[in-house]
Amino acid sequence: MSWWLRMLLVVAVALIPGAFVLLLAYVATRTMRHRWQQARLEAQSLGTQVSFREVVAQVEFKDLVRQARAAL
Template sequence: MSWWVRMMLVVAVALIPGAFVLLLAYVSTRTMWERWQQAQLQAEKNGTQVSFRDVLATLELKDLVRQARAAL
C-alpha cells in the first residue's frame, strides 16, 4: 500500500469512533430535550412537578433510533 492509503486508513480509524460517540451524544441530548419539554407541558396541565428521573424512565431505545434516523 502507498503511504497516502495508509494515512487514509489511520484517519478513518481515528475519526469513526469519535464520530459515533458524538452522534450518540447528540441524539440522546435531542431526545431528552424533547421529552423534557413534553413533560413540562404535561406537568403544567396537571399541576404537578416533573423530575429528570421521570423523563429518563420514559426513554426507550426505539426513540433513540428514531431520532438518529431523523438526524441523518
C-alpha cells in the same frame, strides 16, 4: 437541520475516530430535550411537578433510533 449539516455529520461519523460517540451523544441529548419539554408541558397542564428521573425512566431505545433517523 440543513442538508449540508447532515452531510457534515455523516462525513464526520465516517472519517473521524470517535465521531460515532459524538453522534450518539447528540441523539441522546436531542431525545432527552424533546422528552423534557413534553413532560414539562404535560405537568403544567396537570398542575404537577416533573423530575428528570421520571423523564429518563420513560426513554426507550426505539426513541433514540427514531431520533437518529430524524437527525440524518
